[in-house]
């Protein structure tokens with residue numbers, strides 16, 4: 589498969605499986621390096637399964653997909669950590685270690701992704717916390733932060749290795765609308781600095797307010813607002 593010049597993701601004729609069940613068929617899309625893309629669809633329509641396939645948590649059994657230079661149909665287990673180093677991944681539930689400080693949470697990821705120099709690690713930690721507006725959080729424990737602040741730490745963690753794309757699965761799902769808006773704006777800033785974003789969301793307000801490209805999982809297919817009319821105001 590030829591990889592498009594500016595594409596960070598390119599998927600061709602892929603089928604997304606959960607076990608033996610094909611959740612999405614004939615999936616075709618690519619995402620360029622500066623794009624912001626929403627991923628929508630009813631509950632159970634396949635959003636998380638698609639994202640999991642993209643970060644190699646589910647294997648790609650049919651079709652082709654290339655993400656940040658990795659061919660998912662051929663990827664070996666031993667290569668998955670290298671793929672994840674080049675991606676930022678953000679989930680709805682914050683998944684910070686509750687018994688470690690924010691600094692320790694970030695250092696944990698750095699060590700797991702090959703960082704060794706203590707001074708550089710400290711500097712990068714300060715940098716990413718500054719970026720998400722939490723310069724004073726390093727010594728705090730997760731429970732001392734609000735939900736929105738914890739999600740900011742998760743975003744900081746996802747940015748550590750300067751990913752070319754962030755995959756976000758309902759990152760504002762558990763947050764109050766105002767807090768969710770702040771988190772969304774942070775994703776926009778990250779995008780404006782040159783990182784592509786693929787964000788699964790049920791948040792209709794965001795979809796109405798920000799007219800980014802939309803991919804929609806519907807009836808086993810993936811529709812693309814670049815090539816199809818997509819309704820976002822139906823209930824799902």
Ligand SMILES: Nc1ncnc2c1ncn2[C@@H]1O[C@H](COP(=O)(O)OP(=O)(O)OP(=O)(O)O)[C@@H](O)[C@H]1O
Nearest residue numbers: 606607611629630631632633634635636637638805
């Ligand atoms: N671990 C699993 N094992 C088997 N089937 C699963 C698993 N996780 C999800 N599925 C099934 O795969 C299909 C797609 O689910 P998926 O979680 O990808 O949907 P989703 O669009 O992300 O939903 P939601 O908006 O509720 O998060 C559903 O039919 C679901 O029941």
